[in-house]
Amino acid sequence: MTAETTEILVFQVGASAFAAVVHDAVRIGSVRDVPAEELVVGSALGMPFERTRGIVVAAGEAQERTLVVDQVLGVRSLPAEDVHPLPPLAAACLSSGAVTGFVVMDGAPTLLIDLRALVREHPAAPHKRAA
């Protein structure tokens, strides 16, 4: 019998680690050549220490946004019972809809982030006009 598992992408923003369903990420790479208006630098997850790595997320209508992160720590396969919804009080009180639950890794809860919802909360900056 095979237990149901979920593939989780683990990444770090600032001092905190977060998790996301791996299918939410289109690709991972450098942010060096990404136009500034496509970057999501500061979000509900906080500010990254550096602007070097990014997780590219589909933002609808053939658009992509890149969430700037400090590190991508890897992909883990977790049993379904280690994925938890937000407790009702937390769900009712959080001002960001991008935090959808927790995954328990090594005994500690790590926030599960809906990457698409997270980038939707940060509208793209308008293109800079040439002076």
Added chain:
Amino acid sequence: MPDSRPTDGAELPAREGSSEAWFFCLRVLGGRYAFEAPLVTEVVRLGPLTRLPAAPSFLPGVFTHRGEVLPVLDIGQLVGHTAVPIRPSTRAALVHCGPWKVAVVSESVEGLVVIPRRALEPPPAESTGVAEFLSAVGRDRHGTVAILDLARLVETARARAVPSGSGHS
């Protein structure tokens, strides 16, 4: 993480018609606060907290207990005072009411208190501060106990966390 069950060894008397009411008492910000005893299922030492982004200050984080992820509620922050210090030795009461299950952080746990029903009075009429979260105020031989209304606490927490019209459900 050693736990204690607040009702261990204590048979609660039938509430209906009893001349006494049972409460579970915590010390928070130097005061005595209590919930109706049946609502408190357990007392735990807080494990490492996972901080919640975009969370109000009265919700300092979550932790796992017996495989369940539980939110921690700091009443001190909710009523606008200082935070209850959270250390490895900090204990919290797990309070369960309807869909809400929260760990209420405390400075110390006093345990079960029995208050004669005739010694319970309505809370002060003030609409600010902790008074708005009280269902009653009682007295026993150790002094005054403020009886907290968890449903009202949670509703106020929700209202303060999510400004009306923000669109979050």
